[in-house]
Amino acid sequence: xxxxxxxxxxxxxxxxxxxxxxxxxxxxxxxxxxxxxxxxxxxxxxxxxxxxxxxxxxxxxxxxxxxxxxxxxxxxxxxxxxxxxxxxxxxxxxxxxxxxxxxxxxxxxxxxxxxxxxxxxxxxxxxxxxxxxxxxxxxxxxxxxxxxxxxxxxxxxxxxxxxxxxxxxxxxxxxxxxxxxxxxxxxxxxxxxxxxxxxxxxxxxxxxxxxxxxxxxxxxxxxxxxxxxxxxxxxxxxxxxxxxxxxxxxxxxxxxxxxxxxxxxxxxxxxxxxxxxxxxxxxxxxxxxxxxxxxxxxxxxxxxxxxxxxxxxxxxxxxxxxxxxxxxxxxxxxx
Numbered sequence: 001x002x003x004x005x006x007x008x009x010x011x012x013x014x015x016x017x018x019x020x021x022x023x024x025x026x027x028x029x030x031x032x033x034x035x036x037x038x039x040x041x042x043x044x045x046x047x048x049x050x051x052x053x054x055x056x057x058x059x060x061x062x063x064x065x066x067x068x069x070x071x072x073x074x075x076x077x078x079x080x081x082x083x084x085x086x087x088x089x090x091x092x093x094x095x096x097x098x099x100x101x102x103x104x105x106x107x108x109x110x111x112x113x114x115x116x117x118x119x120x121x122x123x124x125x126x127x128x129x130x131x132x133x134x135x136x137x138x139x140x141x142x143x144x145x146x147x148x149x150x151x152x153x154x155x156x157x158x159x160x161x162x163x164x165x166x167x168x169x170x171x172x173x174x175x176x177x178x179x180x181x182x183x184x185x186x187x188x189x190x191x192x193x194x195x196x197x198x199x200x201x202x203x204x205x206x207x208x209x210x211x212x213x214x215x216x217x218x219x220x221x222x223x224x225x226x227x228x229x230x231x232x233x234x235x236x237x238x239x240x241x242x243x244x245x246x247x248x249x250x251x252x253x254x255x256x257x258x259x260x261x262x263x264x265x266x267x268x269x270x271x272x273x274x275x276x277x278x279x280x281x282x283x284x285x286x287x288x289x290x291x292x293x294x295x296x297x298x299x300x301x302x303x304x305x306x307x308x309x310x311x312x313x314x315x316x317x318x319x320x321x322x323x324x325x326x327x328x329x330x331x332x333x334x335x
Contacts, residue, residue: 117275118283144227173251181238212282
């Protein structure tokens with residue numbers, strides 16, 4: 001054969017070899033992806049069935065417990081509403097903060113205090129300031145929040161579904177929870193920025209900012225006007241719009257109180273939501289006004305925060321090593 005023929009034959013052979021390799025690679029890819037998809041689908045189906053089975057059992061238990069509770073109070077809606085919207089969240093708040101206050105006052109257990117955010121602050125807490133904070137928190141709960149439940153009760157009665165004998169499904173509660181959180185974020189962010197206006201800050205919001213290194217109970221240590229505007233209404237509005245069941249209201253109010261306590265507690269504890277964001281607000285005053293941080297990002301009210309070590313630590317701690325140790329502040333330059 002001529003040189004030209006040999007060259008053409010070799011080129012054809014190389015081309016065919018490349019096609020074979022490409023086809024082989026495609027078959028392997030299809031096999032891997034197909035097998036992975038089948039395994040993933042089987043796993044999802046199994047987990048869905050397993051979780052549904054657990055939820056069916058738990059759902060029956062919750063429904064039976066709710067009916068027993070309902071008939072225990074003979075369907076007295078006002079009593080049931082007070083227990084669900086005031087007593088249960090109140091107990092959740094004081095039980096959680098009771099543990100934190102023991103750590104604040106005694107420095108024990110050391111497991112908690114080693115996670116302090118602002119090192120050297122509230123170590124131990126000033127007991128005189130703490131007593132004042134407790135008095136104000138109790139006043140706000142009994143003389144502000146409790147009376148506000150009266151008009152809320154009327155709204156919930158109007159909806160007609162708050163005291164239904166049938167509990168909402170877990171999936172619907174998750175939908176409600178998402179809506180409650182969104183409404184709270186919007187209302188709290190803008191009312192919070194409002195009370196930071198110089199005139200309102202001086203006469204109203206300054207009280208809350210007496211604590212530059214906050215503790216849990218300080219979450220509701222506020223002027224009565226602020227407690228109505230920024231603490232209570234943002235949390236109450238969601239359930240009133242949705243006409244939520246009293247069990248959903250009790251769960252949401254308890255969750256909201258514990259969450260805001262965590263934001264103010266002064267400790268970045270393992271496996272709990274990060275309090276770095278709001279703690280930084282108490283430290284710097286003009287940053288981090290919201291709850292989730294979404295509106296702060298959109299409005300640029302977290303730009304300073306994002307340049308700090310606190311921002312690097314603003315995540316769920318998944319180990320037992322304090323973030324103040326694993327992400328320490330940069331050493332100060334010598335004068």
